[in-house]
Amino acid sequence: MREKEYRSVSAARGGLLFMRGVPGVALGDRVQVRDQRNRRRDGQVIRTSHEVVLIQVFEGTEGLDPERTWVRFLDRPFEVMLSPALLGRIFNGIGQPRDGRPPVIAALQRNVSGAPVNPAVRAYPREFIQTGISTIDGLNSLVRGQKLPIFSGSGLPHNRLIAQIVRQAKLPAEEQSRFAVVFAALGISHDDARFFRESFETSGVLQNVVMFINLADDPPIERLILPRTALTVAEYLAFDLDHHVLVILSDMTHYAEALREVATAKGDVPARKGYPGYLYSDLAEIYERAGRIKGRRGSITMVPVVSMPSDDITHPIPDLTGYITEGQIVLSRELHNQGIYPPVTIPPSLSRLMKDGIGKDYTREDHPRVASQLYASYARALNVRNLASIIGAEELTEHDRRSLAFAEAFERRFVNQGEEEDRAILETLSLAWELLSRLPPEALSRVTEADLARFHRGPSAVDEAP
Template sequence: MKKEYFTLKKIEGALIELSNLHQVSYGEVVKIRSKESKKIQVGEVVKITDDKAVVQVYGSNLGVSGTNTGVEFTGEPFEIPLSKEILGRVFNGIAEPIDRGGDIYSGKFYNVNGRPINPCAREYPRNFIQTGISSIDTLTTLIRGQKLPIFSGSGLNHNELAAQIVRQAKISGENADNFAIVFAAIGVKHDEADFFRDAFKNAGVNERVVMYINYADDPIMERLIVPKCALTAAEYLAYEENTHVLVIMTDITSYAEALREVSSSREEVPSRKGYPGHLYSDLAALYERAGMIKGIDGSVTLIPILTMPNDDITHPIADLTGYITEGQIVLSRDLEGEGIYPPINILPSLSRLMKDGIGEGYTREDHADLSAQLFSSYSKVQDARALAQIIGEDDLSEADQKTLTFGKEFERRFLSQSRDENRSIEDSLNLGWDLLKSLPRESLDRISPKFLDKYLGDENGK
């Protein structure tokens, strides 16, 4: 039942406190009507104490009066209309169209907080998603239904990487055309949003992309709802339209900082670096919405992008994200400084579900062995470089000099590729084998002899 109150006890920032309330629910949507502005704003109940409630407004409270404002409690959670027509559309942080394409008309409205999924109903992720980027596809393979974050730093080219993944990502098999992307931009500048929109338009992938954009000058409260709107749209496409959906979010750090600001205004007790103690559960509530459900053909795969403050991988946002997700892709400032794009540092990067989604029947039979060998050989490159700094490169052994040569070629040819270069998994694997030819055969100890003979020839050169 709808109820409306006209006396506000307290107004502070984007928070409104009311008292003498009856039967108000946590998460309930409210509509605020101000007689002065005649504008209807939307809010949500975020705290209940006895007969008092705190409402979080998705917008600015400027001009709101404590006595001439009506607050209507709708008795419903925050819901958005969804249909197949959302593909190719652009929405703001609270799912309102901003592309002049008109409203979404649908008989179904969906709670942005998602639907609880029985863990027993989840299906284990198996098939891989090809991004066209060698370092990801070969060494940190993205599996359909996985949550695999990208750890970046301020000023690194993670936006270009995200746009390239959107342009190039595809799945294999019979349902290859049944693929969509939901892109959520959280607290981005206008020029960054324009970059993404132009990149998708120029690549001709607009018709399979749904965009939710929260600008840096939009109300900070919208940053808390935009990822939920994006994930709700992804769940609808996956579980009702049987579509395989890839969700890309940038930047989760903006979401966490908005959460910290709201927590401070609520006067909650801060935790590490001022972030609220419930940061872990808030991030988990987002990340765990990715996955697959038994009996449903669709899937939700999530790539959240976060910038690590001061490039600190132990920062609470990156630290907690690493606990929740199934691996990470780490960008390196040193590699970027050397002109390598994408600057993916493969040594701290990993995909925990990779082992179950590669190999014969998924990618290629030699994928697992080749990946392990490339990791091993590149890790030795770091040791050889450290030794060269001490004794000089000319005094290194022949084996160490070959290792250094392999490292240079690996970074120049394998890690580095142009922003419009789309490599197939076959091309990436073949390139990996080509690079291993420069190393002594006896050092390739992570690869089965049958694969060595097949892809490098036997010891007699056949």
């Protein structure tokens, strides 16, 4: 069928249109909906048969009069125009300009749904990215092609942290022109959107940023297609134009909520907390588009923000995200309230790809063991802190008191750092040893004797500690 317009909407509710008597419509096709006041909306076919066609409308179905609504079937899927001219521009979820400038016209168009990368051609991510943030570089290293989300909560400074990563995670000078950012805003506030824009501007990357914006007061269903549009552009930049692309998706919780809204309207069987059973597969379609491909120079590194409803890490959205992504950086309200920035809480944070991106050839030989030791010593210290809160610090053994002092120093000096403070990895490691030296060598079982001989500052350093 070629483009045809129909007026057979039988029902409109919850962002969905139900149409009768439109034969031969393809699943996933793009439609244009025109309401009684001639306002245009965009939609997509999500179920199709000869009798009934189901359409999700990205702008929602508010104010639609089914009897006076026209639907035009465009007979093609959602596609996005691809050209280097996208850099520096701002679009909405379906790729229409939001910056008042004309649309990008290009010969190359691709279906936003993408296709799965064949696992046989993926290249394993191994190149360490220095973010200049000790808790990430030292303990949860990010590598090119990784997907590492930030699990946050309302009111926590995830946006500032991301802006700092974008500012500091630069490539060597000769590769700087190959650095690009794809920023997908999903239901964020006007203020946050402005903050990002300004921080891209001050860090001088604005000309290499493509923004896809759906703000908090924009229609939520558009959020379902926005990350797909953004990632299609990211794939083009990375694998056609050899860019190293950092994709920021903020906030995926808003995405999942939109998915639930449509699923409920469709009558899908809910699994947990009303989210549909396919939430995992759906999120995976998005997250798995990060990575590297053999024989291609570019890469897609993804840093999604997931705000945990009521700070609950077992909520389906962070939970399923954690099962798909290669680790997570978890922010803590407790650290934030103590004035520690970035409030990265160490025990639940993790980078799965760290093991292959650090060490001898990438950072420094002792890095993996130092990271493991910091984790272990801090975990022990947290237990001591719990104990101290019950029996009082006076009752602790000397070893425990040292442990407690280590935790304090670790949080104040290692975790805490300035928003403008860019620490090189060797600086981070040196700081780590300075802190570990406050503990006696026999308490450090994760490092080797050789590490101790080389980096531990000796018993005098232990004794200086309170």
